[in-house]
Amino acid sequence: MSDRLHTLSGYLYEYQKSVAQPEEFWARIADSFHWRKRWNKVLKWNFEGPDVKWFVDGKLNITENIFEKNLYTIGDRPAIIWEPNEPDEPTRTLTYRQLFREVCRFANALKAKGIGKGDRVIIYMPMVPEAAIAMLACARIGAIHSVVFAGFSSTSLADRINDCQAKAILTSDGNYRGNKKITVKGVVDEALEKSSVETVIVYRRTGQGTAMVPGRDFWWDEVLEGQSDENAAEEMDSEDMLFILYTSGSTGKPKGVVHTTGGYMVYTKYSFENVFQYSPGDVYWCTADIGWITGHSYIVYGPLLAGATTLMFEGVPTYPHPGRFWEVVEKHKVNVFYTAPTAIRALQAFGTEPIEGYDLSSLKVLGSVGEPINEEAWHWYHTHIGKGNCPIVDTWWQTETGGIMVSPLAGITPTKPAYATLPLPGIQLSIVDAEGNELTGNAVEGNLCIKFPWPSMIRTTYGDHERCKQTYFSTYKNMYFTGDGVKRDHDGYYRILGRVDDVINVSGHRMGTAEVENAINEHPKVIESAVVGYPHEVKGQGIYAYVICDMTNRTEDNLINEIKDTVSKIIGPIAKPDKIQIVPGLPKTRSGKIMRRILRKVAEGALDSMGDTSTLLDPEVVEKIIEGRK
Ligand code: ATP
Numbered sequence: 001m002s003d004r005l006h007t008l009s010g011y012l013y014e015y016q017k018s019v020a021q022p023e024e025f026w027a028r029i030a031d032s033f034h035w036r037k038r039w040n041k042v043l044k045w046n047f048e049g050p051d052v053k054w055f056v057d058g059k060l061n062i063t064e065n066i067f068e069k070n071l072y073t074i075g076d077r078p079a080i081i082w083e084p085n086e087p088d089e090p091t092r093t094l095t096y097r098q099l100f101r102e103v104c105r106f107a108n109a110l111k112a113k114g115i116g117k118g119d120r121v122i123i124y125m126p127m128v129p130e131a132a133i134a135m136l137a138c139a140r141i142g143a144i145h146s147v148v149f150a151g152f153s154s155t156s157l158a159d160r161i162n163d164c165q166a167k168a169i170l171t172s173d174g175n176y177r178g179n180k181k182i183t184v185k186g187v188v189d190e191a192l193e194k195s196s197v198e199t200v201i202v203y204r205r206t207g208q209g210t211a212m213v214p215g216r217d218f219w220w221d222e223v224l225e226g227q228s229d230e231n232a233a234e235e236m237d238s239e240d241m242l243f244i245l246y247t248s249g250s251t252g253k254p255k256g257v258v259h260t261t262g263g264y265m266v267y268t269k270y271s272f273e274n275v276f277q278y279s280p281g282d283v284y285w286c287t288a289d290i291g292w293i294t295g296h297s298y299i300v301y302g303p304l305l306a307g308a309t310t311l312m313f314e315g316v317p318t319y320p321h322p323g324r325f326w327e328v329v330e331k332h333k334v335n336v337f338y339t340a341p342t343a344i345r346a347l348q349a350f351g352t353e354p355i356e357g358y359d360l361s362s363l364k365v366l367g368s369v370g371e372p373i374n375e376e377a378w379h380w381y382h383t384h385i386g387k388g389n390c391p392i393v394d395t396w397w398q399t400e401t402g403g404i405m406v407s408p409l410a411g412i413t414p415t416k417p418a419y420a421t422l423p424l425p426g427i428q429l430s431i432v433d434a435e436g437n438e439l440t441g442n443a444v445e446g447n448l449c450i451k452f453p454w455p456s457m458i459r460t461t462y463g464d465h466e467r468c469k470q471t472y473f474s475t476y477k478n479m480y481f482t483g484d485g486v487k488r489d490h491d492g493y494y495r496i497l498g499r500v501d502d503v504i505n506v507s508g509h510r511m512g513t514a515e516v517e518n519a520i521n522e523h524p525k526v527i528e529s530a531v532v533g534y535p536h537e538v539k540g541q542g543i544y545a546y547v548i549c550d551m552t553n554r555t556e557d558n559l560i561n562e563i564k565d566t567v568s569k570i571i572g573p574i575a576k577p578d579k580i581q582i583v584p585g586l587p588k589t590r591s592g593k594i595m596r597r598i599l600r601k602v603a604e605g606a607l608d609s610m611g612d613t614s615t616l617l618d619p620e621v622v623e624k625i626i627e628g629r630k
């Protein structure tokens with residue numbers, strides 16, 4: 001049974017209903033899942049605590065809703081298609097039945113090592129099917145997983161192990177990423193000098209050797225030996241923790257966001273089917289890493305709950321060549337493709353040549369997530385990848401929201417470049433001014449809040465409920481504060497303007513960083529840009545732009561003037577950057593987000609207070625930017 005919406009009027013009608021009678025609405029959606037015991041009450045909540053409970057006293061196991069519920073009808077359908085880093089290494093496909101068997105065997109192996117309900121398990125693994133198997137096996141036995149991106153340093157890993165007091169780590173010997181072979185287990189060993197766990201289970205991926213600590217370290221294949229392929233799922237309460245996931249750290253020290261079982265299950269499947277308009281049999285590919293929330297909700301849980309075929313890719317967009325994504329789309333006849341603006345812009349810089357020769361005609365829907373997508377990248381994606389035929393779903397959401405909050409429904413909601421458009425059913429947005437007054441009507445701009453609970457929302461930050469309260473529920477009374485700025489235009493469409501902390505106030509005019517970057521990126525020689533404010537004697541704040549450019553046939557000075565003119569034309573002279581620095585790269589988190597807080601420090605000249613940089617992809621870029629500071 002699917003709860004897919006099919007028309008714009010259907011969506012608008014359902015939206016209205018979901019606001020007028022949220023409990024009835026979500027009860028209807030939740031009724032299509034298998035509950036061992038149905039809930040007593042749909043929702044109990046207050047945002048002061050905060051204390052939010054969905055499907056109160058309901059009992060279930062999320063994996064029963066992926067497997068037992070679907071096996072009879074779709075057991076032989078591919079669940080996971082795996083595309084390895086090297087194009088000539090064989091692809092692996094696991095049907096729902098095969099995946100179920102692997103999940104049960106690994107669940108039994110975990111139990112045999114004494115891991116059970118409520119224990120925290122860190123998953124620090126490459127993008128291989130075993131990473132998904134590990135997540136599902138944890139869910140099967142009621143252990144709480146915390147996936148850490150397998151590119152993080154030993155210090156970042158140790159911080160997370162300590163923060164959630166993990167009992168075990170699931171990892172691999174090594175990892176292939178592009179032309180690199182990366183040591184993984186070695187990083188775990190280093191992390192364990194600063195923290196401790198009882199058990200480490202190591203998947204053989206690269207075959208490189210690693211020292212094994214007797215009694216602590218075990219090989220994956222060995223723990224599986226003799227394990228039965230039957231496993232009785234643990235009965236979980238709807239509000240039992242499903243996982244902890246640390247945020248990207250774009251704005252500060254990562255937060256251990258906690259998601260619980262029932263609500264997360266209901267919302268990820270519902271949003272997956274509706275946003276992407278997934279039809280049975282479609283091949284769906286999300287290029288995120290499972291270390292991010294996108295990987296959790298829209299590679300693993302959402303698609304598998306919907307009985308979809310989800311593609312997992314181990315490699316990087318540019319290896320062995322910048323046409324790799326398109327090669328994979330052709331090879332697996334991908335129908336739905338979901339990626340991040342950072343990847344789109346990076347590929348755009350190679351021009352259209354790498355796309356030529358690949359058959360992209362299987363594509364029906366394109367998606368974007370992670371940052372505002374600027375108009376130029378949107379058009380490039382639409383024209384050259386979608387060939388003008390594929391709706392783009394620009395999906396706004398956060399680790400804390402668990403699922404997509406604002407997005408077009410593919411092919412249903414008319415799109416507008418750079419707009420995330422409209423909220424999903426059940427999502428009650430509110431735009432407030434600095435004092436917390438709700439701005440009603442259209443053509444308004446302010447801070448984005450959510451004024452009513454939704455099933456997949458954050459419940460707490462692990463081990464520190466006060467931090468959750470302070471960060472999200474204290475800025476404005478009775479609202480969840482997203483930290484993002486937003487504009488609702490005259491059509492009622494939403495456009496995310498970037499983080500509120502990044503909003504720049506020039507002589508009393510408020511501007512979103514995304515807006516100014518969008519204008520800069522319209523210049524044909526600009527590849528990517530990042531804008532921040534800095535103290536300015538006259539204007540209060542000045543605009544400092546860091547820009548990556550193609551410098552052929554241009555000098556720095558004429559390029560800078562041209563960029564200023566471009567911004568003047570698109571937004572107006574008020575938005576003209578005061579300083580433009582041409583840079584070789586931008587500081588990004590491992591998930592590809594620009595760390596503007598570091599750029600702000602550079603612009604301010606506060607070079608000795610950079611804050612937490614543990615999730616930075618390439619620290620050398622920061623040094624180069626400091627050297628060229630204006
Ligand atoms: P931290 O909270 O640790 O600073 P983070 O906010 O980068 O890290 P995520 O939860 O991965 O961690 O990212 C959510 C943020 O990403 C949103 O708050 C928003 O700023 C941005 N974002 C995500 N998708 C979109 C989108 N489609 N349009 C605009 N912004 C987006």
Ligand code: MG
Pocket residue numbers: 247251398483
């Ligand atoms: Mg955030």
